[in-house]
Amino acid sequence: xxxxxxxxxxxxxxxxxxxxxxxxxxxxxxxxxxxxxxxxxxxxxxxxxxxxxxxxxxxxxxxxxxxxxxxxxxxxxxxxxxxxxxxxxxxxxxxxxxxxxxxxxxxxxxxxxxxxxxxxxxxx
Numbered sequence: 055x056x057x058x059x060x061x062x063x064x065x066x067x068x069x070x071x072x073x074x075x076x077x078x079x080x081x082x083x084x085x086x087x088x089x090x091x092x093x094x095x096x097x098x099x100x101x102x103x104x105x106x107x108x109x110x111x112x113x114x115x116x117x118x119x120x121x122x123x124x125x126x127x128x129x130x131x132x133x134x135x136x137x138x139x140x141x142x143x144x145x146x147x148x149x150x151x152x153x154x155x156x157x158x159x160x161x162x163x164x165x166x167x168x169x170x171x172x173x174x175x176x177x178x
Contacts, residue, residue, distance in 0.1 A: 056111030061153040066106045069157060073144040074098060082136050090126065108160055109153065123168050124175040134165045 107115040141161045145154040
């Protein structure tokens with residue numbers, strides 16, 4: 055369950071920005087993200103809201119990420135594994151072990167859910 059006691063808002067901001075800094079430098083993932091995100095400041099703020107809601111229970115995120123992700127062309131399991139690997143690399147550097155574990159668990163479940171949703175949309 056999300057809990058405001060899990061971490062601070064600053065920790066969420068740090069996690070999101072550190073992770074997307076890695077994504078934007080990654081030779082495999084960067085081209086995908088760069089071709090779909092035109093306003094990184096807006097995107098990062100939205101992702102901070104998402105993770106703040108998921109981890110701290112702030113309920114700031116109001117959106118449906120599945121349709122946008124499912125509409126992307128050419129995604130593969132390897133891309134999801136790469137995304138998770140960079141995420142885990144980012145969380146491993148966190149001092150807050152409880153945040154690290156909760157964020158990793160959520161990221162794994164999110165990636166699985168997105169992949170299944172993606173497959174469902176593209177299997178026809």
